[in-house]
Amino acid sequence: MDSPEPTKSPIPSSAAPSSSFSPVQESPFSNFVSNLSPIKHDKVPHVAPRFLGLSSPPLVFTSPRINTLKRPQSSNVEVSQNVKGDEQSTNRSGDLERSVSELHREMIVDIKEDDTKDSMSVQPSSSSGCVDEYLADPVEADCVDSAYSVNLNLKQSNNVPESSANGLPCSKNLESVDKHYSGREADAVQLLSRQSEKGLETFDIEPLRIKEDQHGGQGISDSCQQIDSDMFDLSSQEQGSKNLNPQKGVEDDGYGCDGFLQLQPGSLQMVQAYEGFAENVGGVTDAPFYDTTHDLEAIEHLRGMSRRCLQFGEPQPESKANCSGSSNLVNDVITSVPLATSSKTESLGSSHVDSSTSRKRRLVNLSQLAVNMIPQSYDNRSSLTVSKPSGIGLHLNSIFNAIPTDQGGTVSMKLAVDTMGTEGIKSASITSCQSMENMENCSDAFEKVSTAPQDRTLEAKVSTIEGSAASESLCTMESIECHMTVNRKRKLSSGDGDINEVFNQQSPKNKRKKLSDSDEGCKRCNCKKSKCVKLYCDCFAAGIYCAEPCSCQGCFNRPEYESTVLETRQQIESRNPLAFAPKIVQPVTEVPVNSREDGNWKTPSSARHKRGCNCKRSMCLKKYCECYQANVGCSIGCRCEGCKNVYGKKEDYYVTEAIVKRGVGELSESTVAAKKDFLHSELCNPHYLTPTTPSFEHSDPGKNASASGLLPMRCLPSPESDPTNVSLAKSPRTSNTNDMLLETSKENLYVGSHRDKINYNNADNILADDCHQTPLPNHPSIIIDSSSSKPRELTNLSRLNLGPRSGCFTLGGSLRWRSSPITPKSPIDKELQQLDSDGGLYDILEDDTPEMLKDTSTPLKSVKASSPNGKRVSPPHKLHQLGSSSSGSLRSGRKFMLKAVPSFPPLTPCIVSKGNSNESRSNYEEDGSKD
DNA sequence: GAGTTTGAAACT
DNA sequence: CAGTTTCAAACTC
Numbered sequence: 001m002d003s004p005e006p007t008k009s010p011i012p013s014s015a016a017p018s019s020s021f022s023p024v025q026e027s028p029f030s031n032f033v034s035n036l037s038p039i040k041h042d043k044v045p046h047v048a049p050r051f052l053g054l055s056s057p058p059l060v061f062t063s064p065r066i067n068t069l070k071r072p073q074s075s076n077v078e079v080s081q082n083v084k085g086d087e088q089s090t091n092r093s094g095d096l097e098r099s100v101s102e103l104h105r106e107m108i109v110d111i112k113e114d115d116t117k118d119s120m121s122v123q124p125s126s127s128s129g130c131v132d133e134y135l136a137d138p139v140e141a142d143c144v145d146s147a148y149s150v151n152l153n154l155k156q157s158n159n160v161p162e163s164s165a166n167g168l169p170c171s172k173n174l175e176s177v178d179k180h181y182s183g184r185e186a187d188a189v190q191l192l193s194r195q196s197e198k199g200l201e202t203f204d205i206e207p208l209r210i211k212e213d214q215h216g217g218q219g220i221s222d223s224c225q226q227i228d229s230d231m232f233d234l235s236s237q238e239q240g241s242k243n244l245n246p247q248k249g250v251e252d253d254g255y256g257c258d259g260f261l262q263l264q265p266g267s268l269q270m271v272q273a274y275e276g277f278a279e280n281v282g283g284v285t286d287a288p289f290y291d292t293t294h295d296l297e298a299i300e301h302l303r304g305m306s307r308r309c310l311q312f313g314e315p316q317p318e319s320k321a322n323c324s325g326s327s328n329l330v331n332d333v334i335t336s337v338p339l340a341t342s343s344k345t346e347s348l349g350s351s352h353v354d355s356s357t358s359r360k361r362r363l364v365n366l367s368q369l370a371v372n373m374i375p376q377s378y379d380n381r382s383s384l385t386v387s388k389p390s391g392i393g394l395h396l397n398s399i400f401n402a403i404p405t406d407q408g409g410t411v412s413m414k415l416a417v418d419t420m421g422t423e424g425i426k427s428a429s430i431t432s433c434q435s436m437e438n439m440e441n442c443s444d445a446f447e448k449v450s451t452a453p454q455d456r457t458l459e460a461k462v463s464t465i466e467g468s469a470a471s472e473s474l475c476t477m478e479s480i481e482c483h484m485t486v487n488r489k490r491k492l493s494s495g496d497g498d499i500n501e502v503f504n505q506q507s508p509k510n511k512r513k514k515l516s517d518s519d520e521g522c523k524r525c526n527c528k529k530s531k532c533v534k535l536y537c538d539c540f541a542a543g544i545y546c547a548e549p550c551s552c553q554g555c556f557n558r559p560e561y562e563s564t565v566l567e568t569r570q571q572i573e574s575r576n577p578l579a580f581a582p583k584i585v586q587p588v589t590e591v592p593v594n595s596r597e598d599g600n601w602k603t604p605s606s607a608r609h610k611r612g613c614n615c616k617r618s619m620c621l622k623k624y625c626e627c628y629q630a631n632v633g634c635s636i637g638c639r640c641e642g643c644k645n646v647y648g649k650k651e652d653y654y655v656t657e658a659i660v661k662r663g664v665g666e667l668s669e670s671t672v673a674a675k676k677d678f679l680h681s682e683l684c685n686p687h688y689l690t691p692t693t694p695s696f697e698h699s700d701p702g703k704n705a706s707a708s709g710l711l712p713m714r715c716l717p718s719p720e721s722d723p724t725n726v727s728l729a730k731s732p733r734t735s736n737t738n739d740m741l742l743e744t745s746k747e748n749l750y751v752g753s754h755r756d757k758i759n760y761n762n763a764d765n766i767l768a769d770d771c772h773q774t775p776l777p778n779h780p781s782i783i784i785d786s787s788s789s790k791p792r793e794l795t796n797l798s799r800l801n802l803g804p805r806s807g808c809f810t811l812g813g814s815l816r817w818r819s820s821p822i823t824p825k826s827p828i829d830k831e832l833q834q835l836d837s838d839g840g841l842y843d844i845l846e847d848d849t850p851e852m853l854k855d856t857s858t859p860l861k862s863v864k865a866s867s868p869n870g871k872r873v874s875p876p877h878k879l880h881q882l883g884s885s886s887s888g889s890l891r892s893g894r895k896f897m898l899k900a901v902p903s904f905p906p907l908t909p910c911i912v913s914k915g916n917s918n919e920s921r922s923n924y925e926e927d928g929s930k931d
Numbered sequence: 932g933a934g935t936t937t938g939a940a941a942c943t
Numbered sequence: 944c945a946g947t948t949t950c951a952a953a954c955t956c
Contacts, residue, residue: 525951525952526951526952527950527951528950528951529949529950529951530940530949530950530951534940534941534949534950535939535940535941535950536939536940536941536949536950536951536952537950537951538951538952541940572940575941576940579940611939613938613939614938614939615937615938616937616938617936617937617938618936618937618938618953622936622937622953622954623937623952623953623954624936624937624938624939624952624953624954625937625938626938626939629952629953
């Protein structure tokens with residue numbers, strides 16, 4: 001049938017699980033699978049339904065979070081399908097709301113109790129508030145739209161399309177509400193408001209929370225209601241403006257997107273796409289509307305950035321870069337409507353995601369929220385610096401890989417921006433494609449989009465993407481492209497069901513050639529035996545469906561086999577939670593323009609391969625080497641022999657860092673900023689992830705500090721460094737070497753952000769620590785099953801954490817942490833304080849978390865105590881130097897999140913039914929048994 | 932284009 | 944955890 005070798009599918013384990021395919025498709029393959037796998041997947045329903053092809057890598061394979069989100073408490077509802085009002089969805093959403101509302105209540109209570117003492121504690125609540133807010137957003141959006149505007153309830157989310165169209169207004173409304181609310185809810189806000197910068201976020205969070213409560217059916221303040229009504233009015237106005245807008249056609253498409261949405265209902269990508277779309281639209285149409293509030297704009301702007309980051313689901317740094325870049329670009333291009341984009345996007349995204357279920361919306365909102373949580377700092381300062389497009393934060397297969405370093409995402413991004421204007425969605429996308437050297441594919445996809453009915457949807461997506469394209473990662477584009485291609489193929493096949501056949505029809509060679517010609521534009525797989533459901537397959541590994549360019553045989557990595565893909569993915573993740581985590585992380589994100597210009601920071605050295613390579617013969621000089629392939633230098637995590645990686649030898653890794661840091665003091669402010677960025681990036685580097693504990697635990701600054709003050713020349717290739725270990729919570733690093741110290745310090749800073757740590761290890765401990773330091777932001781990932789630590793989810797979390805303000809956004813999970821008796825400052829805190837005093841590190845961190853760090857309560861010790869591994873954390877020595885040397889050069893404005901660690905486990909339970917997690921786990925077990 | 936080499940992923 | 948096998952990409956001819 002579809003697959004040449006159905007009977008033998010190498011996927012047994014993976015495929016088998018897929019036996020339960022989504023009802024949607026009964027492809028021969030599904031039958032095949034069902035036959036093959038003795039095991040029936042109860043779970044399947046959860047997963048399957050909606051991936052639609054377009055989902056970005058993370059989306060495509062429903063990461064646990066997605067799944068969980070999708071998972072109706074009941075069982076398999078295909079959310080995507082129910083665009084019309086689903087009672088079920090409503091009910092579910094209602095349940096979810098209840099839990100959320102309860103959570104909020106708790107949080108509120110906590111806040112009151114804590115009062116302003118503990119900003120951290122407050123933040124968590126705020127975060128929850130954020131969640132609520134986001135949750136509420138959809139509703140508002142819906143309401144905004146039409147007559148529906150009357151209903152504030154999230155439950156009423158039936159009109160997705162409309163809401164999407166009007167999304168912008170909705171979001172805005174929310175914000176305005178937030179303001180009002182904030183005014184009234186001085187208490188909650190106060191805490192947050194302390195930090196001026198954070199203030200904005202605070203508004204978002206708190207007000208939202210309140211709203212949520214209202215929605216929850218609990219007391220709704222009149223003021224709030226008024227606000228809502230006002231909001232609606234605004235939204236209505238907005239709509240009017242939109243109608244006028246020439247791009248309305250696009251919006252209409254968005255409506256048409258229902259089908260599209262259905263296709264990919266739970267996928268975040270959808271949201272992204274819509275968001276992007278919204279942005280575009282907003283940029284064009286909504287400008288007037290936004291003019292009203294400057295503050296709001298700023299907030300939205302931030303949000304928009306965050307959102308973008310989420311979409312990629314990749315490592316913060318990178319995401320940051322993208323986000324910032326995008327935002328900047330967007331802003332530059334479309335100055336008139338900076339805010340609109342973000343808010344609108346959100347609303348749109350939420351609405352579009354799954355009209356069927358408010359719950360889904362919530363999920364989406366959560367994700368958005370998470371995105372929003374991204375630090376503002378990145379907004380402006382960071383110009384696009386994609387020093388390493390090479391798939392940082394993404395799988396090697398990501399488009400970035402294809403892009404030459406020189407060209408970098410930056411170039412493409414800029415081009416896209418330039419081209420983008422009001423119209424430019426398409427042009428932008430195209431531009432990006434060009435930059436990616438993927439023109440053919442992109443153009444193809446676009447063409448297709450324009451042609452068919454589905455195409456409308458696709459087109460909308462495309463446009464959306466385009467809109468965001470400049471800012472957003474190319475990955476999205478790629479995924480889109482893939483989906484588009486898929487759709488196209490489907491059309492071609494006209495439901496034959498043998499998509500694979502169709503795809504395969506193209507001579508692989510041609511495809512390959514095409515790819516090669518395009519200089520690796522979109523790298524695609526050529527799998528023959530793996531059915532593209534193993535990590536051997538680059539596409540699969542990257543979390544994307546195989547597409548036209550692929551020359552794979554018997555491919556199951558297609559939207560048609562979504563369930564199979566998901567199952568397989570789960571299996572793999574069960575074995576290795578980080579299996580789908582981005583291989584390459586780009587720590588350096590926002591490098592000040594100056595520094596970038598200098599070119600110092602462009603070096604790939606900043607990026608690292610998560611696990612490192614294991615090259616024996618290639619000396620890391622060929623593409624056999626994943627590090628080399630990703631255009632990144634080897635690092636501690638690498639176990640390569642005779643490393644000669646041109647992007648950075650393993651041995652040189654630390655040396656470079658040391659030098660850089662050392663020089664910081666001497667360097668100009670700009671340089672310093674750049675270094676900070678570097679440091680930040682380093683922190684973000686997955687290498688630093690450690691399953692074990694937060695680095696804070698370790699404190700011995702003096703001890704660690706080398707005379708040179710920095711890193712020793714030597715690098716420790718110790719396996720410990722291997723990022724992969726993180727998930728396993730293996731032995732903590734014990735080495736005291738300077739390099740280690742450096743890393744640890746970095747880790748300390750980054751700890752919160754590191755998703756891996758979060759999940760896999762003692763989430764509790766870590767989380768608790770983090771909470772203290774920075775409230776964990778909530779994030780869609782929260783919803784994810786606790787059982788699975790999925791990289792993407794993690795990524796999202798990390799993003800949230802990264803956000804300087806993320807602390808503010810902590811979710812309910814944070815509540816738990818808060819309560820945790822953690823404590824005393826760790827040495828790291830001290831270090832940080834010193835730095836702060838020096839004006840160095842703190843500057844970097846300061847904006848968001850300084851208080852946290854300073855805060856007497858410290859997660860660090862708690863962490864230490866709690867961390868079983870007892871991982872030693874070196875004091876932020878280097879950081880300190882950096883900070884001191886930099887003396888006040890904080891200009892970068894970037895905010896580093898010291899702590900925030902997403903609270904996976906805790907959050908999951910709260911938001912998501914544990915049953916899901918259990919379920920997932922049981923599934924895994926089943927899979928394992930199968931295997 | 933076929934065959935070889937390489938290293939990651941998967942398996943035992 | 945280590946060793947082996949499988950796999951697909953990278954590379955060579």
